[in-house]
Amino acid sequence: xTPTRPGDLDPIDEAILRELAADARASYADIGAVVALSxxxxxxxxxxxxxRGVVRxxxxxxxxxxxxxxxxxxIELFCHGxxxxxxxRAAVDRYPEVVAASTVTGDVDVVVQxxxxxxxxxxxxxxxxxxxxxxxxxxxxxVLSALVRRPDVPPPAP
Amino acid sequence: xTPTRPGDLDPIDEAILRELAADARASYADIGAVVALSxxxxxxxxxxxxxRGVVRxxxxxxxxxxxxxxxxxxIELFCHGxxxxxxxRAAVDRYPEVVAASTVTGDVDVVVQxxxxxxxxxxxxxxxxxxxxxxxxxxxxxVLSALVRRPDVPPPAP
DNA sequence: GTTGAAAAGTAGCCTGA
DNA sequence: TCAGGCTACTTTTCAAC
Numbered sequence: 001x002t003p004t005r006p007g008d009l010d011p012i013d014e015a016i017l018r019e020l021a022a023d024a025r026a027s028y029a030d031i032g033a034v035v036a037l038s039x040x041x042x043x044x045x046x047x048x049x050x051x052r053g054v055v056r057x058x059x060x061x062x063x064x065x066x067x068x069x070x071x072x073x074x075i076e077l078f079c080h081g082x083x084x085x086x087x088x089r090a091a092v093d094r095y096p097e098v099v100a101a102s103t104v105t106g107d108v109d110v111v112v113q114x115x116x117x118x119x120x121x122x123x124x125x126x127x128x129x130x131x132x133x134x135x136x137x138x139x140x141x142x143v144l145s146a147l148v149r150r151p152d153v154p155p156p157a158p
Numbered sequence: 159x160t161p162t163r164p165g166d167l168d169p170i171d172e173a174i175l176r177e178l179a180a181d182a183r184a185s186y187a188d189i190g191a192v193v194a195l196s197x198x199x200x201x202x203x204x205x206x207x208x209x210r211g212v213v214r215x216x217x218x219x220x221x222x223x224x225x226x227x228x229x230x231x232x233i234e235l236f237c238h239g240x241x242x243x244x245x246x247r248a249a250v251d252r253y254p255e256v257v258a259a260s261t262v263t264g265d266v267d268v269v270v271q272x273x274x275x276x277x278x279x280x281x282x283x284x285x286x287x288x289x290x291x292x293x294x295x296x297x298x299x300x301v302l303s304a305l306v307r308r309p310d311v312p313p314p315a316p
Numbered sequence: 317g318t319t320g321a322a323a324a325g326t327a328g329c330c331t332g333a
Numbered sequence: 334t335c336a337g338g339c340t341a342c343t344t345t346t347c348a349a350c
Binding site: 092 | 227230258300
Binding site: 029039043 | 324326
């Protein structure tokens with residue numbers, strides 16, 4: 001049983017989000033054709049989903065290699081004492097190479113996902129991260145190949 | 159020195175991609191105002207970037223929690239012998255909970271990033287992955303908090 | 317880059333559950 | 334009352350030049 005919170009998405013909202021996930025530039029009329037709603041009705045729902053914060057924005061999906069990002073890695077950070085997440089966030093946010101960063105359970109404190117032009121560039125990023133005052137040591141794992149990469153999507157109907 | 163391959167992005171393409179990354183539903187006229195190009199000129203460049211495969215598509219950025227994805231984890235897979243990436247990809251692709259998966263260097267073979275409704279759901283996903291014929295064992299790391307999450311963007315000018 | 321026709325976005329108004 | 338359809342007006346797209 002899913003705890004139906006107030007503000008939960010109805011099935012039509014979910015369908016709209018799936019369409020937008022597949023093509024964020026689809027017209028409201030085209031989306032409406034799929035979900036059986038008029039274009040203005042779709043627009044009103046999308047506007048409301050933006051207001052509610054469910055929709056955070058729209059982006060383009062790019063080929064990282066074409067942008068010059070040839071190398072990808074997970075850099076795990078072991079941090080000193082009790083470094084606050086705010087401190088970690090502020091530090092990691094300054095790196096344009098960082099794609100994602102998360103605090104995690106286990107012996108590692110932070111997992112940082114990084115894209116670099118090449119191994120030399122990656123090495124520099126690792127060294128800079130390792131030199132951050134709150135970082136005790138790092139452990140890096142190079143990505144060999146991306147098997148799957150998907151946007152977040154509403155869960156399939158249960 | 160960057161090896162200027164034929165087909166490399168020029169600075170205007172990069173600026174256009176940065177605009178689209180920030181708002182994929184921006185009008186060509188608005189993008190043109192930023193990059194000092196007419197709307198049709200921007201459209202032609204975007205069309206060409208799609209043809210070249212630099213632009214793979216457009217998506218919506220959603221709040222995972224609002225979709226019912228409350229739990230996130232890295233599940234590391236240790237695989238038997240020489241399992242082909244194709245096999246791994248096919249297996250992992252069947253899980254709607256999988257957001258990303260990569261083969262990696264080191265003792266682990268695959269890192270799978272997963273979103274689940276809750277811990278119980280996550281546990282089920284781990285068990286199903288562990289039961290895949292090519293998986294010897296798994297190791298899971300729960301995400302406590304997302305510090306940074308960014309779309310791929312052209313590198314800043316060097 | 318400019319032009320103009322066709323398509324899409326958008327606000328207001330009306331209707332029915 | 335609230336969400337959706339309809340209509341009319343504006344903005345954007347997009348192909349030809």
